[in-house]
Amino acid sequence: MTVEISIEADYTSRMERLLQAVQELSLARSLPEIQVIVRTAARELTGCDGATFVLKDDGFCYYADEYAIAPLWKGGRFPLDNCVSGWAMHHREAVVIPDIYVDERVPHEAYRPTFVKSMVMVPIRKVDPIGAIGNYWAYEREATEKEVFLLQALADSTSIAMENVAVYAELEERVRDRTAELEMANDEIHKLSITDDLTGLNNRRGFYLRSDAALHAARRQGGSCLLVFLDVDGLKLVNDAQGHEVGDDLLVDVAGLLSGTLRESDVVARIGGDEFCVLIIGPDCDQAALRSRLLKAFDRFNESSDRSYVVSASIGMVPVAPADADTIDELLARADELMYEEKKGKPTSRRLA
Structure with a gap:
């Protein structure tokens, strides 16, 4: 009974952490902000040793950010068909790998220099994925269903935040363009107000x-x-x-x-x-x-x-x-x-x- 209460309390605290991350994502106004929120929350939600933020980039998986006990692949690009994150995006589902060296989807040569022994990868947006979130452990471990659920919920919230950032950026660009147009119009009006129509000299x-x-x-x-x-x-x-x-x-x-x-x-x-x-x-x-x-x-x-x-x-x-x-x-x-x-x-x- 005590163990069940402890597990339930732990899950409750993780749900609270997820809600905190969702709130933070709702206020994010740039992709770098989103990346920091996601990489931090991803590790805390599952207690993993490392987390990556991956973006789909013209046929490649771009490892845009990471938060781990040792360097992983930040800044690297790997073909979609030769990357676990690419597999997750292509199949639109989570990937749970307890032992990376017995799973053929894992490019072993890329993982050998790292601490990674097991992992879970979830797509960011299941309909037409735009990226993925990866969690890694330095020992063999199988992510639980609740952990996958929490991570996928974080990924779903991440997709909404990224769409909001894109909309916000578009609105900002429109405001800047409109402001520039108004400034140009005001400059033209001012110029016309001090210019002689016939000669182009000052009036x-x-x-x-x-x-x-x-x-x-x-x-x-x-x-x-x-x-x-x-x-x-x-x-x-x-x-x-x-x-x-x-x-x-x-x-x-x-x-x-x-x-x-x-x-x-x-x-x-x-x-x-x-x-x-x-x-x-x-x-x-x-x-x-x-x-x-x-x-x-x-x-x-x-x-x-x-x-x-x-x-x-x-x-x-x-x-x-x-x-x-x-x-x-x-x-x-x-x-x-x-x-x-x-x-x-x-x-x-x-x-x-």
Whole structure:
């Protein structure tokens, strides 16, 4: 009677250990987590000397993990038809081997270097198995029906946990993809909100955002800047005489000339119908040199182009010293006045807008 109570109590404690493992598996979110839970529980459920976690891998048995008194086959791959775990997966049933050296299913050469004398192997998921759990003893022993039951129950719970991990990983991937798509969409929306549709330059909002930040950075570093205000000459004449599509071509050409003449670090924008602004940062702040470069670029374009119009612009430039505390609006107002003075000095046919 005392022996029966002891056996029953032992089985009860093992069932409790199985339930603990099932709970742990339900919370696992990765295959390595599952492997640690299973290899540990497998040994404790049967009191074996070693446990392996085997995965079916493209015609092979991959010994992904182990927990044993001495090394077994962790990291090894063996053909499904030459491995006890492969037999268990192929036949979808548990394998109990009291003496490995009298069972023809055991590749003896692979086992001779190990401590293993007896074993039990159960498939992970009987319908279309995806792996197996192996238990090993260092002495001849036949696993009991209750031990096989416990181990198979662990394997069944393992299959569910692995499926959950796969679903969880897929959901995480979808969330990451969706997040990346939203970030790209937000970046595109932001880009569109600061970009001029016609020329691809910064629009007024983009100019204020970028130039304000650049101006503050230059002042902190003690650098000089140059604000340039350009008004395209004769846009109204082109629009009235040749149509707005040709007028748009003129604006696009001016934008291209500015981008091609200035540096990528300079802030270039179209802030109105025929108005362009540039904030030059750093060493290229010489007004005469910059004006010369712009006018030469316009001249080269006019000499080589077959356009029906001439590219020209009135320009106002305001140097910004590090100690200059004017805002972008105040600097633009000063540059606008200088630009207008230059425009008034041009022939009427060139300055009408």
